[in-house]
Amino acid sequence: MKKALRILAIVFAVLFACTMLTSVLFIALEAGHDCTGDDCPVCAQIAA
Numbered sequence: 102m103k104k105a106l107r108i109l110a111i112v113f114a115v116l117f118a119c120t121m122l123t124s125v126l127f128i129a130l131e132a133g134h135d136c137t138g139d140d141c142p143v144c145a146q147i148a149a
Contacts, residue, residue, distance in 0.1 A: 131143050131146075131147065132147070
């Protein structure tokens with residue numbers, strides 16, 4: 102049981118790290134996008 106919990110914790114840590122990396126990459130790649138105005142979905146996502 103203890104080994105299964107350790108594996109589960111490692112899997113969640115890897116998934117969290119991948120999520121953070123993806124978020125940082127999105128912001129870095131879209132930082133200089135062509136904004137479409139007040140309703141720009143990219144700007145909304147970066148602000149979130």
